[in-house]
Amino acid sequence: AQKITQTQPGMFVQEKEAVTLDCTYDTSDPSYGLFWYKQPSSGEMIFLIYQGSYDQQNATEGRYSLNFQKARKSANLVISASQLGDSAMYFCAMREGRRDSSYKLIFGSGTRLLVRP
């Protein structure tokens, strides 16, 4: 069963507007972490934001915020005031619990964001 689901293969947003990228996850582990990464055309993976399952507040990092709805198992990324440089692939990822064999990042299929001038 797929553990991380990103249902938007591609998104457009107008420059300076906000955009929400969807991510839902599935786990039975009470302890987990959710991550968002940006991958520009160069291929490098750029860490954006992290949300722990026990965190009480939604994570924010500059123009990035994570809309964490635990009951719905969703962790949507919100990018405010989009910039042309935000055009890239965005991946949601999850890591489950303890430092054992499951302690690894599993990625969703990604969303390609294109910012229009």
Added chain:
Amino acid sequence: GAVVSQHPSWVICKSGTSVKIECRSLDFQATTMFWYRQFPKQSLMLMATSNEGSKATYEQGVEKDKFLINHASLTLSTLTVTSAHPEDSSFYICSPLGYEGGIDTQYFGPGTRLTVL
């Protein structure tokens, strides 16, 4: 932030040859290393997890005799694609596990683009 290097950044080889990819964590020590593969327009798929000094654990469907992983030191891991074939052409990304800001953090190398003719 942590610095991770991969060498080579790209390689073209003939079918049947072996290719070694090096991954170095330049300013931190990584006891655990993850290796991912990414086909064009797809997500990152975990290939294997290795701990320093131990044998790697491979994900289902990944041939351990084809993708040899060596994690001999805390700053160096290598992935060798043996007897490469065109279907092995992909973007290979290493991801050492570090620790930052109170959370275990997977950093990512810049990737190696392998093309097998």
